[in-house]
Amino acid sequence: MKKLIYLLVVIIVLISCKTEKKENMKEEIKTVASISDEDLETAIIYEANIRQYSVEGTFNEFTKDIPQLKELGVKIIWVMPIYPISTTKSKGTLGSYYAISDYTKVNPEFGNLEDVKALVKTAHENGMFVILDWVANHTGWNHVWLKEHPEYYTKNEAGEITHTVGTDWTDVADLNYDNQEMRAEMLEDMKYWVNEVDVDGFRCDVAGMVPVDFWEHTVAELKKIKPVFMLAEAWESNLLENAFDMNYGWDTHHRMNHIAKGEENVKNWDARMAQIDTLYADDDILMNFVTNHDENSWNGTVKERMGDASEAMLALSYCAPGMPLIYSGQEYDMNKRLLFFEKDTINKQKGKVWPLMQKLAELKKNNKALNGGKNAASYSKIQSSDNENILIFSREKEGDKITFMANLSKNDVEFTSEKEGESVDFFTNEKINFLKDKKIFLKAWEYKIFFD
Template structure:
């Protein structure tokens, strides 16, 4: 049993319970039944971004079938986790020319407006989108604007759309080992126009709600700025940049990657950084980004998992702490396919692999964290985010304590960010409930507290 400590800080929060609307239908045989109402999904809004959880769907590896249909069946389980945005990794046909591995990379696209038959049909994808919308979840597509696969029709019909070397030959992106893709030339205005048309297709015809844009910082910012203006003429969209550059979020993107936050978490878990590095990162975020910029918090994603290691490899016994921190820190938390099932393997990238869907530690943890994120304004992390206040203790090099607050709601996070037990004092008092355990805690000023290695508390009143 965890040693619950703390009566640390300043105040608590009052959580509110969401209510599912019901309606009563009288059948022709006069039998009365009650059924859940499926309301039409509202357009993308700033309000949705405040309390959302985002999920990255790796269709190929999610199930043994590796299909849209197999994934669609499990969408209601994502709703249980508080997911409001579904990011689907590239679903388009994959080029075979210069392909890596037996199945190739999702990011070597041969046609921007078709689906990969490996995953199923366009009708199957439409059912995925409808099911997500019926469950209150928005769908964003992974968009690869920097390059295409070598089988794309543009290479034959419009070679001028591509970057060429000093020999006049089309080349892959300079400075990378992405030999399976051809680099696009953004000096060509016709290519830009065709790219926009392809993105508009998915909004107009297939009902998607936005895009996660691959290596967004490698594409000119002015393209994104102009393109999003055109996309928003069709419908409100949610735009996620695979990039950290503040200029991406000045106009075009709602959210970017919290790469440096992620790296600090990895280094703390390995004992290479301390709480001081977390504090430095939070100050850096305040100075670099505008108040309405959103950063995505994550302990894994498809790149990290396949190339840098599993959460267990990188974070070890600290993995639960950092999962919780990704929810309570400013920003939007990400779940990568398989994390909810305690996945502890590096998924193959260029060939078929399978996630074993067996609930363990993380599904119930994400379920509780998602509920708190969805329902408590003190964890708002969007364009009108809750405040973040660091609270000092007698062991600030080892213990992280901060308060989030908005609309009279407060959440206090307390964590031992080391692999050793720690004792500390904090000059605060109050009566709290530890959110995950439900245990009551009463603390007084000057009281000494104990935390086990990597122990964390989420305090509410």
Template sequence: MKKILITLIATGILISCGQTKKESPIANVETTNEERQELAPIDEAVMENAVIYEANIRQYSEEGSFNAFTKDIPILKKLGVKVLWLMPIYPISTTKSKGTLGSYYAISDYTKVNPEFGTLDDFRRLVKTAHDNEIYVILDWVANHTGWDHVWLKERPEYYTKDKDGNITHTVDTDWTDVADLNYDNKEMREQMRNDMLYWLKEENIDGFRCDVAGMVPVDFWNKTVAELKKVKPIFMLAEGWEPELLENAFDMGYGWDTHHKMNDIAKGKADAKEWDKRMTQIDSMYAKDDILMNFTSNHDENSWNGTVRERMGDASELFAALSYVTPGMPLIYSGQEYDMEKRLLFFEKDTIIKKEGVFFPLYEKLGQLKNNNPALHGGKNAASYTRIKTSNDNNILAFLREKNNHKVVFIANMTNEPLKFSLDYKGKFKDYLSGELYESIPKDTQSLDGWKYRILIQE
């Protein structure tokens, strides 16, 4: 889903969420706390060079289970993934549900796992396997609403928003009819929500949360809640939102929605490299220096409701995948992108990602290695600098320098579908990271790039 200023994705951001119980389902635990191999708590150093992966457990495999996904976690490590974001893993409400299986975001119990995916022990094995592979796990948290089966509907109706006739209602100005809107004027509800989040930190050893439609929940709730969560251990907090106030205290990272929209527009010929420059200037003016934005060419909303990367970006898909890694911020891979997925995954039904390596797996592997290991691509709270390099055709050629601790990476891209000649106002000798070829840039010398082609240059 998108955030306020960005106009809700009308197509069907039917993604609902919910909350629930206080009971801690701890029976018959196979992986005890003592058996866990401890991974150092997440810190700012991890945020600098991390790749984040959004896991759609239902659609990732034919089985649609925790166990099937867990087997592939070592593959994610090969891709440079350091943060694993699990789409909601909780039981799904069946009352007023959409489709056959319902939305992951219409939650009936906040402290249990969806039996469709497996057991709590299966989930614990997933977390342990991720930690053993030095990958942190964050859970998708839906604080704005619950499914209509949630126990609060019967036991705590005062927790919910009501219309003028006193009826509990779904979130206003949305088509999220499968969820009931929560009333944040109720202090008891806030406390229970906070306790349910604490359960996953204290009992299940997770490392933070991605918070659904975070801008629709009061900022003061997030600020107080995250402060309480951090008393347990350091965590990573991702807001599904772009509002700078979310990043002031509670959240480490927000969505780069406008960056993503700019990529789509350029790919469709509706914008050019100058528009990208304007977006970079906007980021500098809107956000604090230590704010992090997530860069992406797809996610669960974009894929299901707005189309595949190929549909939206066409032949520019590879260029924008690379750009999402080399521009400031943290790059996201959505389930299936590493396998060149070219279909819109069903949202309320079972679907399956076909895991066959093509163009993008080796590309993401190379980009992940560069992101993990070169300080010039740091994109966290102490990010590498970003400097636009002047060219003879700034409307169509994007060129910039990333630099930190004497490490330099230069990115050059033709942001059109036509071959272009140009000169670069930058002198240096480089190694082309993807081809391995040596490359020299001399001001005023003519260079050329075919349509949608790019270079990632490591300065020697």
């Protein structure tokens, strides 16, 4: 009898130890809460092109690399469309991600629903959020709605469903937002991904081509489930009033391209900063980028478009007001145009860009002067003796202050500036004393970041 009691005690102890171990293991896995305004102040967003990210082109291969994205300060992962691609009127061999045949299914080319859930779970465990690319303006030509609900689509005078007027998007059928039933179904399909997969929001393709009132109602309904982050591929400021958190900084990007090519100068940049002040509210966020999937595939690589100015423009995209974007492969010094309708792949070898992004992410995360969310740091222009070629500005918040200084021209420049006082070079830790009449020399496309 004593032996039996002893054996029972041992079994109970072993079970309790295993239970305690499991509970401790659960505690070790830290998941993020819903995205907050505080997260947006220091956030860096990463655009994941699943098809081209790896040789396999799968969710699982990308998921393996999520932990190392923390080295780059990534907080939000935007995954390009993951849905089945229409095979009717498709372009190229594999078709466009943006010609969707079913909003609530997964493209088998990339994996399955469980793989998507694993991606989101891994991101959450690593302190990141995931937003899915959403295409609300149109569907592919073999989307289930075309057979079951042709009334959901725009039709021409002959009663035929059409592609979006004024575009060459012949591989997609335009949706009719006068149809309230279609709007309701679209909302339910978006809810599916929040409820079933726990995604944290959406990047919305050509958002300005969809009625604002649809977005306002939809986002309000999504937020009843959880706080979501909404990125609009658009520039229109009214989208940011009651629907989206962030727009594309398209015109900021265009200024970068034109300055890098010598077609514009710092005065055009200054005009753009003034334009932002007039177009957008103080709590609006713009996404800064030197590349993305459209720019890379259709307009050229960073090196093609920006040449020797590439590094300065990358640093500027982090230091200017807004949220910086990293596009798949950019962190690996990618200098190729990824095919859009075919299988391609990036070469994942770290070069100069990865360590630079690490340094810039460190600054973005730890210095409030680079806060770029809804309570962003201030931006102040600093004059120089050469305001056409030399860009100098300071940003400041709650006692933190940085100065960005760059020669945005192909020639070496000697100049003076209105900057005064002692500063510390972010990259070298060298102390520098600035005086109004003291000459400063910067090589072509050279840039500096200072702690003040």
